[in-house]
Amino acid sequence: MKVFGGIEVGGTKIVCVIASGPDDIHDEVVVSTTTPEETLPRVLDFFSSGVPGALLSAVGIGTFGPLDLNPSSSTYGYITSTTKPGWSQVDIAGEVQRALGVPVVLDTDVKAAAVGEGTWGAAKGLDDFIYLTIGTGIGGGGVFGGKPMHGMIHPEMGHIRIPHDIKKDPYKGYCPFHGDCFEGLASGQAMQERWGQKAEMLPPDHEAWELETHYIALALQSYICTLSPRLIILGGGVMRQSHLFPLIRAKVRLFLGGYVRSPLVLDDTEEYILPPALGNRAGVLGALSLALTRST
Amino acid sequence: MKVFGGIEVGGTKIVCVIASGPDDIHDEVVVSTTTPEETLPRVLDFFSSGVPGALLSAVGIGTFGPLDLNPSSSTYGYITSTTKPGWSQVDIAGEVQRALGVPVVLDTDVKAAAVGEGTWGAAKGLDDFIYLTIGTGIGGGGVFGGKPMHGMIHPEMGHIRIPHDIKKDPYKGYCPFHGDCFEGLASGQAMQERWGQKAEMLPPDHEAWELETHYIALALQSYICTLSPRLIILGGGVMRQSHLFPLIRAKVRLFLGGYVRSPLVLDDTEEYILPPALGNRAGVLGALSLALTRST
Numbered sequence: 262m263k264v265f266g267g268i269e270v271g272g273t274k275i276v277c278v279i280a281s282g283p284d285d286i287h288d289e290v291v292v293s294t295t296t297p298e299e300t301l302p303r304v305l306d307f308f309s310s311g312v313p314g315a316l317l318s319a320v321g322i323g324t325f326g327p328l329d330l331n332p333s334s335s336t337y338g339y340i341t342s343t344t345k346p347g348w349s350q351v352d353i354a355g356e357v358q359r360a361l362g363v364p365v366v367l368d369t370d371v372k373a374a375a376v377g378e379g380t381w382g383a384a385k386g387l388d389d390f391i392y393l394t395i396g397t398g399i400g401g402g403g404v405f406g407g408k409p410m411h412g413m414i415h416p417e418m419g420h421i422r423i424p425h426d427i428k429k430d431p432y433k434g435y436c437p438f439h440g441d442c443f444e445g446l447a448s449g450q451a452m453q454e455r456w457g458q459k460a461e462m463l464p465p466d467h468e469a470w471e472l473e474t475h476y477i478a479l480a481l482q483s484y485i486c487t488l489s490p491r492l493i494i495l496g497g498g499v500m501r502q503s504h505l506f507p508l509i510r511a512k513v514r515l516f517l518g519g520y521v522r523s524p525l526v527l528d529d530t531e532e533y534i535l536p537p538a539l540g541n542r543a544g545v546l547g548a549l550s551l552a553l554t555r556s557t
Numbered sequence: 558m559k560v561f562g563g564i565e566v567g568g569t570k571i572v573c574v575i576a577s578g579p580d581d582i583h584d585e586v587v588v589s590t591t592t593p594e595e596t597l598p599r600v601l602d603f604f605s606s607g608v609p610g611a612l613l614s615a616v617g618i619g620t621f622g623p624l625d626l627n628p629s630s631s632t633y634g635y636i637t638s639t640t641k642p643g644w645s646q647v648d649i650a651g652e653v654q655r656a657l658g659v660p661v662v663l664d665t666d667v668k669a670a671a672v673g674e675g676t677w678g679a680a681k682g683l684d685d686f687i688y689l690t691i692g693t694g695i696g697g698g699g700v701f702g703g704k705p706m707h708g709m710i711h712p713e714m715g716h717i718r719i720p721h722d723i724k725k726d727p728y729k730g731y732c733p734f735h736g737d738c739f740e741g742l743a744s745g746q747a748m749q750e751r752w753g754q755k756a757e758m759l760p761p762d763h764e765a766w767e768l769e770t771h772y773i774a775l776a777l778q779s780y781i782c783t784l785s786p787r788l789i790i791l792g793g794g795v796m797r798q799s800h801l802f803p804l805i806r807a808k809v810r811l812f813l814g815g816y817v818r819s820p821l822v823l824d825d826t827e828e829y830i831l832p833p834a835l836g837n838r839a840g841v842l843g844a845l846s847l848a849l850t851r852s853t
Contacts, residue, residue, distance in 0.1 A: 389708045401783075406704050412685045412785025414819055421779040422812065424720050438814040483717040487697075487783050489708025516718065518734040523710055 264315040266308050266361075267549030269370065270324035270353070272345060275300060276545040277307050279317065283381050283539070283546050287312040296347045305360045319364045320357055321551025323373025323544060330368070330411050338367050366551040370394075370544055372402030372409045374537065376554070377547030378494050379404050382538035389491045391484060392537070393418065395477065396497035399444040403488060419444035423479040430472060447476040449499050465504045474505055478512030481534070485517065485526070496537040503536065510534050560611040562604050562657075563845030565666065566620035566649070568641060571596060572841040573603050575613065579677050579835070579842050583608040592643045601656045615660045616653055617847025619669025619840060626664070626707050634663050662847040666690075666840055668698030668705045670833065672850070673843030674790050675700050678834035685787045687780060688833070689714065691773065692793035695740040699784060715740035719775040726768060743772040745795050761800045770801055774808030777830070781813065781822065792833040799832065806830050 264287060269276040275294055280286040290307045294300055311317060325343065329336045338354030354367040368376070375384070375392035384390040388407040394400050401418030403410040410416065425434070425441045434441030435451040445451060452460040456469050463469050481493060495509070510530035517526060525533050537543045560583055565572040571590055576582040586603045590596055607613060621639065625632045634650030650663040664672070671680070671688035680686040684703040690696050697714030699706040706712065721730070721737045730737030731747040741747060748756040752765050759765050777789060791805070806826035813822060821829050833839045 405701060405706055405708065408702050410701055410784070412701065413787040413821070414785050416785045417782045417816065420782045420816055422720050422775050424718050438816040439812070479718050483779055484783060486713045486716045487780060488706070489710050489712045491709040516735070520713065520716055520734040525709070 262315045263318045264312060265318055265549055265552035266320035266363075267545050267547075267552060268304060268320060268322045268324075268357070269373070269544040269548045270294070270322060271370070271544070272325055275304060277304055278545055278549055279308065279312050279315070280549055283542070283549075287315060294345075297351045297353075298347075301353075301356055305357065308357075308361055317361065317363055319366065319552040319555035320361060321366045321368075321373065321548045321553070321555075322353060322357065323368055323370045323548040323551065324353060326369045327414065327417075328367060328369060330415055331413075338365070364555045366555055368409060368551055369400070369402060369415055370547070371400040372415065373547030373551050374496065374539075374543040375402040375404050375494070375547070376409055377539055377543055377550040378537055380550040380553065381546065382543070383494050383535045384492050387491050389489070390494065391418075391488060391490045391492075392494045392496065392543075393481075393484075394497035395447065395449070395495060395499040397449045399448050399497075401484070403490065405488065405490075418480075418484065419448070421480060421483055423476060423483065443476060443480045447473055447480070447499075449497075452499070460499045461501070465502065470502070470505060470508065473499070474508040474512055477505070477509050478516055481509065481513050482516040485513070486520075491525075493534045494537050495534060496543055500536060506531075506534065506536065558611045559614045560608060561614055561845055561848035562616035562659075563841050563843075563848060564600060564616060564618045564620075564653070565669070565840040565844045566590070566618060567666070567840070568621055571600060573600055574841055574845055575604065575608050575611070576845055579838070579845070583611060590641075593647045593649075594643075597649075597652055601653065604653075604657055613657065613659055615662065615848040615851035616657060617662045617664075617669065617844045617849070617851075618649060618653065619664055619666045619844040619847065620649060622665045623710065623713075624663060624665060626711055627709075634661070660851045662851055664705060664847055665696070665698060665711055666843070667696040668711065669843030669847050670792065670835075670839040671698040671700050671790070671843070672705055673835055673839055673846040674833055676846040676849065677842065678839070679790050679831050680788050683787050685785070686790065687714075687784060687786045687788075688790045688792065688839075689777075689780075690793035691743065691745070691791060691795040693745045695744045695793075697780070699786065701784065714776075714780065715744070717776060717779055719772060719779065739772060739776045743769055743776070743795075745793075748795065756795045757797070761798065766798070766801060766804065769795070770804040770808055773801070773805050774812055777805070777809050778812040781809070782816075787821075789830045790833050791830060792839055796832060802827075802830065802832065 267278045275292045279288045329339045340351045358365040378384045391403040399419030434445030436445030563574045571588045575584045625635045636647045654661040674680045687699040695715030716738045730741030732741030
């Protein structure tokens with residue numbers, strides 16, 4: 262029996278699965294993210310032990326970045342200059358590949374989540390869509406023409422600039438690089454600094470949400486004009502507040518001003534802007550889905 | 558001998574070529590864009606007459622939009638709801654295909670220009686880049702993973718929202734859909750309304766350019782974060798003012814704030830943001846390059 266590995270590398274924990282699909286998980290382990298020297302051997306042990314009677318075919322890794330995804334680069338497959346202590350210049354794809362002797366597919370956590378949603382989730386069967394995670398930070402990944410979009414490095418969709426009316430909202434923004442970029446204005450960190458409590462704790466009728474959905478809709482308007490996605494999936498901690506979806510959809514329609522002539526965008530926005538179908542399993546199942554792209 | 562056709566459909570004129578490449582143009586004609594009933598037969602006559610001893614293999618069309626580029630749609634290959642009188646719901650690809658009996662590749666004018674630059678111009682050999690035209694309006698097209706990016710409809714990159722400080726710049730914007738989107742603030746039409754004369758007539762030391770390059774750089778920052786292009790080509794009438802390039806490059810570096818960790822973006826911006834190598838032939842050679850994608 263052929264099985265695949267999925268590794269979701271997060272800032273606090275690493276989730277590993279051996280599975281043939283989302284409904285057929287053979288084994289799973291969660292490891293704390295400490296140093297690479299301590300953490301990676303535990304990950305590799307899990308896969309080396311394996312599952313009786315099952316042959317590991319490939320491993321997918323979805324991780325925080327930035328990553329080097331340029332196949333002609335000498336540091337291809339590395340986590341590059343991350344702010345996470347100890348994890349800069351770690352050859353994560355190479356270490357896994359050498360230890361397990363199987364093909365390894367590396368991508369960013371958001372791009373893995375996007376591929377997972379395209380394989381088993383809300384974007385199943387679609388060739389052009391984006392997955393945006395709005396949590397502590399904001400990140401995005403896209404699949405276009407049926408393939409994960411890399412570009413030169415990889416997108417950093419949370420850092421686009423959006424209109425910011427400082428008379429209405431004098432908050433300067435949280436981003437250390439750009440101040441009031443989208444992430445600087447609308448990430449979980451920004452919300453916590455602005456409102457003095459975590460986004461998850463704010464009640465649905467709090468004034469925070471009017472502003473938050475305003476910024477999210479402005480960013481989506483830009484992504485729609487730039488990429489023309491067939492579907493937008495919004496995940497992450499902040500988006501667990503499901504009452505945000507109708508507000509965001511209405512504002513996106515307003516901001517587009519009837520310009521994108523598609524009934525899906527203009528009328529049926531409830532089928533255009535959706536939560537992830539894989540929920541909080543999007544990360545690890547996304548990593549698993551990367552491995553399947555190497556299936557032969 | 559195998560030759561290809563290229564048709565650049567503009568609002569005032571249509572340029573047609575029969576060629577095997579940019580340096581081997583066999584015949585060329587320019588037709589005024591009046592009604593489709595009057596104009597298209599003249600285009601088709603040109604190609605039907607052909608070139609002695611040459612066999613037309615395929616035709617590429619780069620045109621104003623919006624277009625229906627969805628192969629499963631009943632109006633695939635049509636110009637859809639354009640503001641250009643008489644040109645809505647015109648089956649432009651179908652008419653050419655039926656009249657000439659060769660494969661036809663249709664795309665937007667900017668996407669055609671992007672493909673042309675990728676085939677023979679500034680982006681030769683690159684898989685991920687964007688082409689932006691800043692003229693009367695603003696449009697953009699991208700090639701990613703080596704393929705023109707379509708998405709659900711096609712991008713309308715000029716209509717992204719960007720920060721607009723109405724205290725510094727009280728102009729409301731020109732766009733009938735969005736007011737002060739990028740096109741509304743920075744297109745040739747916006748410049749003419751704001752400054753009372755055409756962009757081409759403004760001297761290089763006019764205050765207009767400080768503001769214009771500010772808006773262009775803000776938009777590029779968003780495209781870079783969303784798409785991670787390997788190269789940005791800036792064409793169109795406004796960009797013929799070559800003194801704008803150094804201003805734009807400096808502001809893009811400033812707005813990125815060191816975030817995109819690539820020497821190309823952070824240091825060598827003069828190789829990252831470029832004018833089109835094909836100059837004012839980008840449109841028709843772009844259309845020609847679309848035909849070559851059907852070459853076997």
